[in-house]
Amino acid sequence: MPKLSVGDYLKGQEARLFEKAQDEYLVVMQNLVDIAFELLLDTGLAASGDKKTLTAWREIGNEKPKILAERIGLEWLDCLMLPILTKQHKNSSSFSKEHNELLLLKAQEKFGNLQTFDELNKASVLMMALALHLSRALGADTKGIAEHWIEIAKSHGASE
Numbered sequence: 001m002p003k004l005s006v007g008d009y010l011k012g013q014e015a016r017l018f019e020k021a022q023d024e025y026l027v028v029m030q031n032l033v034d035i036a037f038e039l040l041l042d043t044g045l046a047a048s049g050d051k052k053t054l055t056a057w058r059e060i061g062n063e064k065p066k067i068l069a070e071r072i073g074l075e076w077l078d079c080l081m082l083p084i085l086t087k088q089h090k091n092s093s094s095f096s097k098e099h100n101e102l103l104l105l106k107a108q109e110k111f112g113n114l115q116t117f118d119e120l121n122k123a124s125v126l127m128m129a130l131a132l133h134l135s136r137a138l139g140a141d142t143k144g145i146a147e148h149w150i151e152i153a154k155s156h157g158a159s160e
Helices: 006-012 015-041 052-062 065-072 074-081 092-111 117-137 142-155
Strands: none
Touching: 015 052, 015 092, 015 117, 015 142, 052 117, 052 142, 065 074, 065 117, 074 092, 074 117, 092 117, 117 142
């Protein structure tokens, strides 16, 4: 085998394309987390004294992938992992953007009319579960990132 520099090896493996796609999916993950935060912090759920939501976020941060997938359910899991997109995509950027739009539209449709704190809790936990499931696929420390997001939520008024 020829000797290659690390840079030449990565170039030959087209790692740049993978890294670009991964970065684009980090944006999708962050958008899912933003919805979880909005459902918790901007709806009055956290202000109501809710302690279930952050407890659930911690639980799902520690769950095995199979258990987390079961918690998410097939409808949302398929939307996350096997999206039905309408266009042909020539690159990861256009694919991830349409996938992101699909997820955001589905969240808006499902959660646009929530009225009870229990509904808000379930929706926030689901969005966090989706983000954490995606984070694992992107190679993140799921437990660590869940703890980080819990601390952020606490610093904005949520409690456990």
